[in-house]
Amino acid sequence: MNKLKYLVPNSLTAFSMLLGLISTYYSTQGHYDLAAWMILWGVLLDKLDGTSARLLNASSKFGAELDSFADFVTFGVATAFLLLFSLRELDLVHPGWILASSGVYVVAVAVRLARFNVVKLPLQDKMFYGIPTTVMGGLLATWYLTWGELGLSEEWMAPIPFVLLICSFAMISNIRFPKIQATKSMPLNLILFACVLTCYTLVPLQMHPEIIMAITSSLTLFGVVFYAVNPPTADPEFEEEEEVKPQPSF
Secondary structure (H helix, E strand, C coil): CCCHHHHHHHHHHHHHHHHHHHHHHHHHCCCHHHHHHHHHHHHHHHHHHHHHHHHCCCCCHHHHHHHHHHHHHHHHHHHHHHHHHHHCCCCCCCHHHHHHHHHHHHHHHHHHHHHHHHCCCCCCCCEEECCCHHHHHHHHHHHHHHHHHCCCCHHHHCCHHHHHHHHHHHHHCCCEEECCCCCCCHHHHHHHHHHHHHHHHHHHHCCCHHHHHHHHHHHHHHHHHHHHHCCCCCCCCCCCCCCCCCCCCC
């Protein structure tokens, strides 16, 4: 029975990886909206597998490595394929630029996941260093869906190659970014709960991507600014471990 508890989070992780593969297939077939929604489904599952692992006390090195592979497929490869295939024929987006920036983005995702699987950093249980791949994949997918939902012009997508380069830097940087978790502030907890509930409602219904984008963008910006103004302090007794130990992926 003790071993069976690991099946729940690992199954959710494996399903997230499969959604990434399905999203990649949809992108190659021209079904870009479905591809983007599959990525957002992967975001929801990525949060669920971590929550279930903590509730069941089923965290493991195997699960951490599997989670990294799933993140690479869904928020790295699938996200890059979505933008590469959907924008390569737009007149204002040079195919060479979108191909190059997509490649840089995928490599940045791999570097981030590999880095944080072998390096232990201060306050790692409370915050991320750099923007998580899950957040970045979700932001890019919702931006694409919002572009189509609002019927925006082609000019809105012209900067995407440069946006991908900025996203790549943000993921591998040391920007402090708080983890979404309960705080001592009840109003803030209620806001976070409402935001999470809204996303878990709209994504399965495939409705209002502009609302999802507004929520994720606002929370991301707030998190970055908050930790920039109020940087967390590390434990003075913390010493970076020289021994390489697998850590949960981000």
